[in-house]
Amino acid sequence: MAIIMQQTSLHPILAKDCIEVCDLKICKVLLMNDKQYPWLILVPDRPGLKDFDEVNSGDIAYLHADIKKASEVLRTIYKPTKLNIAALGNMVTQLHIHVIARFSNDKAWPNPVWGRHPPLPYNDEMLENVLQGLKNNFELT
């Protein structure tokens, strides 16, 4: 199903690799379809943004609030060892912020997750459960 942004087109790689969760203050929240890590991606709905330092001063508090909320939700559900936050964009130029729950026994620990192990997609039942848990927590927190 297509993911609708208000002002911005979603990069086709994000649309292919992720599932929509909800909207926050200025970001669309996506779930990376990789069951190896609880992995959210925040995409600011601001046309043309590529780099983190291009976020304008009026939006930065909203972006931080969105990162904070995504972090809280992952902490509440998964009790991770650490959260990894990153704006990389070497392959997908549209600004997107990774918020990843990491565990000291996950497959890539202590390295970053990117490029380590091919993604393992959720099956339908797992995906439904994970999405429901995330949506409930984004509403509650």
Added chain:
Amino acid sequence: MAIIMQQTSLHPILAKDCIEVCDLKICKVLLMNDKQYPWLILVPDRPGLKDFDEVNSGDIAYLHADIKKASEVLRTIYKPTKLNIAALGNMVTQLHIHVIARFSNDKAWPNPVWGRHPPLPYNDEMLENVLQGLKNNFELT
């Protein structure tokens, strides 16, 4: 030479792997001693901070200004293909933000830099030149 923070002790791994550049609004700027990538690390001088979402709302604009300034300086000097911004902390728990200039012909591209290739320290002359270039630009921009 020891790196002095006003309020915070610098994690020993950061002190070992990095060289001090300057102070910004709330962050100490460090240069990672790895000549493969122009790589800055920002360490907020706030005791006990571990995660990006713990930065309080009074500090977030300062932190963003510091990230923006470090980004501008790297862009001005190195004209990179992309900047990678990340707060990971799987190995060093003290909050530190990587700001890395990436190039489409660098050794790790398009993967992130961490854990790919062992660091190659600068020699004394290169280090002096790089530090001087950075310091000049942090003052000018």
